[in-house]
Amino acid sequence: MSVKSAAARYREEIGEVRAVYRDRPSLLFALILGGVWLLFTVFTLINPGETFVLAIAPSVIFAVICGLIYLYMGGEALIIAERGVLIGSAAPGLRPYVIRYEQIAPGSVVPVTGARHYSHAIGTGVVPQSTVRRNFWTSQGVHFVGPSPREARRHKPLVAPFLDAPVNPTDGRTMWFAGTGSSSPHEAVRHIAEAARRAGLNELAERTQQAGLVALDADPKNGGGRLPGVA
Known part of the structure; x- marks a missing residue:
């Protein structure tokens, strides 16, 4: 709502x-969320999936999760x-x-x-x-x-x-x-x-x-x- x-x-x-x-949310909170997303993205790219979709899927999922956290905590x-x-x-x-x-x-x-x-x-x-x-x-x-x-x-x-x-x-x-x-x-x-x-x-x-x-x-x-x- x-x-x-x-x-x-x-x-x-x-x-x-x-x-x-x-x-x-403060800028610090946004930076923390961004840092968490970047960290998880790096980890997934170290050992990527067999296809392009599988390689980027975890990064997209983490981005959505971080976005939802920001949305609900910032409401x-x-x-x-x-x-x-x-x-x-x-x-x-x-x-x-x-x-x-x-x-x-x-x-x-x-x-x-x-x-x-x-x-x-x-x-x-x-x-x-x-x-x-x-x-x-x-x-x-x-x-x-x-x-x-x-x-x-x-x-x-x-x-x-x-x-x-x-x-x-x-x-x-x-x-x-x-x-x-x-x-x-x-x-x-x-x-x-x-x-x-x-x-x-x-x-x-x-x-x-x-x-x-x-x-x-x-x-x-x-x-x-x-x-x-x-x-």
Whole structure:
């Protein structure tokens, strides 16, 4: 599912798209994939097949595999619409999470830098979570407290439920993070504030507009305590 098709699928629920932030793979990741493909190609050419087709077939297959890896790992997006946001992968066959603005806790939306330290800041370590949309190249993004991943799903996935973050036993909410790629997380937060104001959610809009940057580093105490929802 592309960004355009995802927006069209959920337009009735969250309205028209106002901004899109793609957390695309870094140049380093692309070079690593290219290097892996080149390495496998060299190995296959050392002992090529009996025909031209058999000789190049492994190289073509490896290229397709690397291309699919790049496509699916690079499909992460934060789509900001009139009445809510879409978070998750827009790669073919996958569907993002749908979160309406009234489901977001006022005062919890903040821009974040140092995103490679995010998981440690919220106390999950290296354990992947379905609500933390971050790859190793992600350097910045938006954090907020919203609905459980089960509430935000509009499909029945096979693997994602096993990666769901625990919800707060008091209000049933959980923490979310979405990367903004090379774009400023401040800009994404501003778009959310403007959309929330147009939707009539003034408290969410005002507190989001006033949100300060949370800069994370290797010491969780320097930023984790300022992330809304982190005890």
